[in-house]
Amino acid sequence: MSLRRVSVVLALTVAFAGLVALGIALLVTSPGDEVNRVFSLWIYQALVVLSVAIAAARAISVRRDRLAWSVIAFSLACSAFAEIYYEAFEPEAYPSIADVAWLAFYPVLYVGMVLLVRKRARSIAACDAYIAMTSSRPFRLPRSSEDALAELERAAGTQFDPNVVRVLAANVRDGQEAEDAA
Structure with a gap:
């Protein structure tokens, strides 16, 4: 197996394990519990950042889909920025810069998906x-x-x-x- 394939499998395994750990922690703890707070804040944020890293790695490794994966990685980065900014700096739900990043996520992701599908359609x-x-x-x-x-x-x-x-x-x-x- 090539090094690139091993790294992708490893990243996906870590992401899946983190997602399972987050799901279990959210199921077995109460909302005010400190364990729930650690998992819902830190583990979730780490998984969001890992998704950005996986999409960026895909953009680097696959030349023919580079633009599409770069746009998808940017959209995921917008979402990650919004999540982290909201949790770190704005605990109250007022309109903020995090809302702009969350709203930017959807159209940018749509553009990335259209670019990816157009390549496949050819x-x-x-x-x-x-x-x-x-x-x-x-x-x-x-x-x-x-x-x-x-x-x-x-x-x-x-x-x-x-x-x-x-x-x-x-x-x-x-x-x-x-x-x-x-």
């Missing part, structure tokens, strides 16, 4: 087009696999992601070679 388009061209339709006969791949390769870089088309073509051709050999 890969779906090439596969969907291949299936549509090679399937039988009421208004036309199916194209051969080679004709469909040639059409995808012509449109690579303009309509379809060139990397996805390259991988799709290699997999289809490898599958055909395996069928021919059998």
Whole structure:
């Protein structure tokens, strides 16, 4: 296993363990209890900051999704700032700068998610087009696999992601070679 994968698994394990500990502490203690206060303040804040770190690490490690994960990490940082600022400096619920950070969390997270989905949608388009061209339709006969791949390769870089088309073509051709050999 690579070092990057080990670090991601370790971070997710720590986050899950902290979440379980927080849940257990909140279930077995009363609201005014000091143990509840420690868990609800410190452990929860640590988990919020850890979520920012995980999203930022994802932004650093995955080049093609860097912008999307950076925006998601920023939105989580807004939420973390709001939580920490509210707990540390404003125990009374008046409108504050924490409210601005909490409100910024949602639209910024939405933008990050849209960016992430748009990257994934480009890969779906090439596969969907291949299936549509090679399937039988009421208004036309199916194209051969080679004709469909040639059409995808012509449109690579303009309509379809060139990397996805390259991988799709290699997999289809490898599958055909395996069928021919059998």
